[in-house]
Every structure is written in structure tokens, then in C-alpha cells.
Amino acid sequence: MIDNHILAPILVQLFTAIIQLAFWRKTLTQRYLSVGGSLIGLMVAFRLFGRVHESGILTMNAANWDAPFGIVFVADLLSVTLVLLTSIACFAVSIFSSVGLSRQRMLYGYFPIFHFLIMGLHGAFLTGDIFNLYVFFEVIIISSFVLMTLGGRKAQLEGAVKYMAMNILASMFFLTGIGILYGITGSLNMADLSIRIQEVQNTALVGITACFFIIGFGIKSAVFPLYYWLPSSYHTPPSAVAATFGGLLTKVGIYAMLRVFSLIFVPDEFTRTLLMVIAVLTILTGAFGALIKTNIRRLFSYLIVCHIGFMVGGIAMFSKVALMGAVFYLIHDIMVKTNMFLVAGVIRQLGGTMDMNKLGGLYRDYPKISLLIALVLFSLVGIPPLSGFWPKIFLFQEAFNQHQYFYVAALIIGSFVTLYVIANMWAQVFWKNPPASEELENRFAPMPPYKKILMVLPIGLMTLVTLYIGLNAEAIVNVTDIISTQLMDPSAYIDAVLGNKTD
Amino acid sequence: MELLLILILGLLFAGGVYLILRRSMVKLLLGIILWGNGANILIFVLGKITKGSPPVIDEAYKVFQDIYADPIPQALILTAIVISFGLTSFAIVLLKRVYALVDSDDLDDLNTPEEEDI
Numbered sequence: 001m002i003d004n005h006i007l008a009p010i011l012v013q014l015f016t017a018i019i020q021l022a023f024w025r026k027t028l029t030q031r032y033l034s035v036g037g038s039l040i041g042l043m044v045a046f047r048l049f050g051r052v053h054e055s056g057i058l059t060m061n062a063a064n065w066d067a068p069f070g071i072v073f074v075a076d077l078l079s080v081t082l083v084l085l086t087s088i089a090c091f092a093v094s095i096f097s098s099v100g101l102s103r104q105r106m107l108y109g110y111f112p113i114f115h116f117l118i119m120g121l122h123g124a125f126l127t128g129d130i131f132n133l134y135v136f137f138e139v140i141i142i143s144s145f146v147l148m149t150l151g152g153r154k155a156q157l158e159g160a161v162k163y164m165a166m167n168i169l170a171s172m173f174f175l176t177g178i179g180i181l182y183g184i185t186g187s188l189n190m191a192d193l194s195i196r197i198q199e200v201q202n203t204a205l206v207g208i209t210a211c212f213f214i215i216g217f218g219i220k221s222a223v224f225p226l227y228y229w230l231p232s233s234y235h236t237p238p239s240a241v242a243a244t245f246g247g248l249l250t251k252v253g254i255y256a257m258l259r260v261f262s263l264i265f266v267p268d269e270f271t272r273t274l275l276m277v278i279a280v281l282t283i284l285t286g287a288f289g290a291l292i293k294t295n296i297r298r299l300f301s302y303l304i305v306c307h308i309g310f311m312v313g314g315i316a317m318f319s320k321v322a323l324m325g326a327v328f329y330l331i332h333d334i335m336v337k338t339n340m341f342l343v344a345g346v347i348r349q350l351g352g353t354m355d356m357n358k359l360g361g362l363y364r365d366y367p368k369i370s371l372l373i374a375l376v377l378f379s380l381v382g383i384p385p386l387s388g389f390w391p392k393i394f395l396f397q398e399a400f401n402q403h404q405y406f407y408v409a410a411l412i413i414g415s416f417v418t419l420y421v422i423a424n425m426w427a428q429v430f431w432k433n434p435p436a437s438e439e440l441e442n443r444f445a446p447m448p449p450y451k452k453i454l455m456v457l458p459i460g461l462m463t464l465v466t467l468y469i470g471l472n473a474e475a476i477v478n479v480t481d482i483i484s485t486q487l488m489d490p491s492a493y494i495d496a497v498l499g500n501k502t503d
Numbered sequence: 504m505e506l507l508l509i510l511i512l513g514l515l516f517a518g519g520v521y522l523i524l525r526r527s528m529v530k531l532l533l534g535i536i537l538w539g540n541g542a543n544i545l546i547f548v549l550g551k552i553t554k555g556s557p558p559v560i561d562e563a564y565k566v567f568q569d570i571y572a573d574p575i576p577q578a579l580i581l582t583a584i585v586i587s588f589g590l591t592s593f594a595i596v597l598l599k600r601v602y603a604l605v606d607s608d609d610l611d612d613l614n615t616p617e618e619e620d621i
Contacts, residue, residue, distance in 0.1 A: 131579055142590060145593055145597070149597060152600065158601065158613040160597060160601075161528065164597060165531055171590075172539055176545060179542060179546035179549055182575070183546075184549075
């Protein structure tokens, strides 16, 4: 079904950013515009989600060029779910950054760039053209470079060099893959590619092309041998930026993997084994890395890597149940990881540092905020009724069905280590008496009350969403059920894109 | 012509990989640039090079009768060049800044211990 409303989330972000550019250096106006724009974006995303949930896949042909020739935008349930989650995260981060960011950074255009980044994310989720996906990836990374370096501290710039080099490299791999794919099929439309790739005789070449995509998306989503840029850069930018990166950027890689491997390179035995090995090693290295870190954000960075492995494992098993697990975990992960980095920002304000050894006694001083943070951490660990628990059931079930015992072991180790490091962090940051030797500055206490509220509000908002995901899991399972059915059988997607001629 | 392009693109990729594996920041940047150009030429070669047959359909027909020069790879390369231009210029500024701060061209020196600020 043709529907031009698909572009609305992208356009809202684009215009928010452009209008903000007109108010350069007027940070107060930019803050209002940013929160307002994000709110409108959220409402638009809700509406789009409702429409797609009701009436099935929507498409939009750019400039009315018919599907395989022009660029097509496709909103299937996976895309709109991710757009919706991104919009929620964008709204929360935008409120948080309006108080949690230094004025200096806002003066150099934090807000417009932030909205360009979100625009890139929406675009990447909604496009149905693989080269257009590349272009939106570039929009994302160039915005993220600027956000990462904004402020120009030494540690930040050093982290940015690693981040930049690896991400440009990932784009090069992706571009090379697209080049070969175009050479062997003569198409760039993903639905069209899905049909044409089956007619290619030279399966070895298809396999090699798939490897280019695995490497490209693997760097983006930080899987095992390619992840090291993430822990060495994500702890440097301001918390609001780290929240956007940690919650959303690696997940675009997972989204692209889900899309490309369900639609174009349907995983064969080799790809599945490769992805499974990557998944197991990613979980283990992420978990062991998290064990030895004392800086809260470095610890969270390793947990990102660890949990990416869960989702890659779901893709590797490639069955309906496994994909349900992977997609559910993706939904849970976007909310919780964004929230965790916001929490890290609040802890930094409360205690003056992010080093667990120097922190302590936050529960005594701020019991309400601590309990809110506890809910976030419980969801992350996956204490039964909360959101981290449900996707693991699907992953375990399918892993036993397919006799993937290494993955089962990795899942258990990964979950257990997550529990251990979070419990350790809780004990160190909230329960332990603060070390007497050092006097750290509490930046939270002297803030005016409205700022305090604005700082905690986004965390509360995202926690509510997480609680909804956990406590109303049946609704989410229904959505993931439809999504994984669409992923396993792409004929509905292909029909929606190629079937409707506008003449 | 194709053979020449293939040799050049092999050379660019090889040079790019070699330079990226060095520890110097400037060589990293040059490696990325070479690799990007290699990818562009790869797209160009895979678009099947044809000489002297523009993609214009003769008035008498509705579809192409003969093999024609595919315009899409050129559009793709153009987009990729513009993007890589932007990325490269950002990278140059960033690396220059880092060089001024760290006073070293060696990627192994980029390990300043934790510095506390929001």
C-alpha cells in the first residue's frame, strides 16, 4: 500500500534540525525546539506504528519511480517498531541533554547534530534500497563523529580517532559489498535483490559478498573480533551522547544484519556457523571485559558488546522462535541501554565521578532515585517479570532445539556475569560507605529543583516503557511474532514493494 | 581497459590495507582514502564498461536493443565520492587536532588515562 506518511518521522527530525540551525547559539530556544520536535516525532512514530500494525506493510516510491528502479521506502513492522523505540529514546535523551549538558557544547550545535543523527537512524530503518541504507549509515556516522568530538577534550578526541577509523572502514566494507552485489545482480532494491540473488549461479561469489556485509555490519554492531573500538571510545563523550550511541548505534548494525540476512543472503550452513561462533565469542569477551572494569561507563560499554552477542546468536539460529527472541531482545536492549547511560550521567552528577571505587552511599542520600535506578538494573539483568527475561526464554528454547549447547553455555555465562557486575556495581555505588579520603563534588544538590526533575524524568519515562515491555510481554510477543513471520517469509515484503505499480 | 582498472583497483586495495595496518595516523588516513577509491573503481568495473553506447533508447523502440553503458554505477560512485570527501575532510581536521594535543603521530600513544568530566 502506498503511503507518503512513511517519511514523516524522517522529515520531522530534518526540519527540527534545520529550524534549530536558524537559532544558532541561542541555546534556550534550541532546547525547547529539540524537546518539542522530539515530542512531535514521537507522536508521528506512534501513528505510523498504529497504521502499519493495522494495515500491513506500507511503501513509498520516491519521486514516483516504480519500485525496482527508484528508491523505495518500506515500513514493515520491524522498521516501525524500531522507529518508535528510537523516537522514545530520542525524546528522553533530548530532555536529559537540555539540562545534563554543558552550555559550551550546546553553543557548538549539539542539538541540530543530534537531530540529524536521529534522522539518519529513522532513514536507515525505513529505506528499502541498499545503497540508500549506505547513505543513511553515512549520515549517522558523520553526525556521530561530530557528537563524539564536541567539546574537544583530549580523551574524547583520542576515542574519536579509533571510533572514526573503524566506522569509516566498516562503511568501506559495506560499500565494496554493495558494489559486488550490484555487479552480480544488477539491482539495488532489497526486495528485487531477494529474488535476483537466487538466480545467481556463482554461489561462492554470493558467499564472499555476504562476508563483506558480515564484516561491515559486524564492525558497526561491535561483534567479537571487531568490537574493540567500542569500549575504548564510548566512555569519553558526555552522558547524553553516550546514551544515544550505546542505545541506538550498535543496534542499527543488528537491524541491518536482520534485514540483509533475512531478505538477501538467507543464511546457509556456513554463514550460520560463522555467526554462531562470532556470537558465542562476543558474549564471552564482553562478559569478561565487564568483569574487570571499575569505571561505570566502561563497564556498560562491555555489557553492550556482551548483549550484542545474544542477538547475533538469535540471527545465527535463524528460525521463527530464534528471531522472535532476537527481535524482542533488540526492543528491550534499545530501551535499557539508553537508560543505563543516562543513569551513569545521573550517578556522575550525584557522586562527582564514575569510578566505582570512589563512589558510595548514594542509597543513603537519594533513596528514591536509587530505587528507580534499581528497576533499570533489574530489567537489564532480566529478573523474571521484567523485560530482559522474556527474550531469553525464546533464545534458550531454540538453542536447545537446535542443539547449540555452546550458545546455551555462553547465554548462561553472559547472563550470570551481567548479574554479578551489576550486583557488584550496586553494592559499590549505592550501599558501600563513601571512601572518606576523597572529597568529591556533588553537582546535583545545588541544582534548581526543575533541573533535578528534568534530569530524572527521562529515566523515569524510559523505565516506564521498560516496565511496560516486561509486564505486558504478551503484547510485545505478539508484535515480535508478526515481525519474525515477516522476516522468515519475505514474500509479503517483496509483494508490498514490487507488487504495487502506480500507473 | 578492464584489465588495467582491475590491476589499479587491486593495487589501491592492497596499498590501503598496508597503510591502515601501520601505526601512523597519517598513514591510516591515506590508507582509508586509497581504500575508498579502490571501492569506487570496483563499482565502476562491476558496472560492465561499454564504450560509445549511451543509455538512450532509440525513438523507434520501447526497450534497449543492445548492450548499453549503465549509468547507475556512476551515480553511486558520485554519491560515494561526495560522502568520502566529507568524511575525509573531517578526519583530517580531527587528526590534526589530535596531533596538536598528543604531540605524536603514533596510534599507540592515544591512551590517556581516564580524565573526569561530563
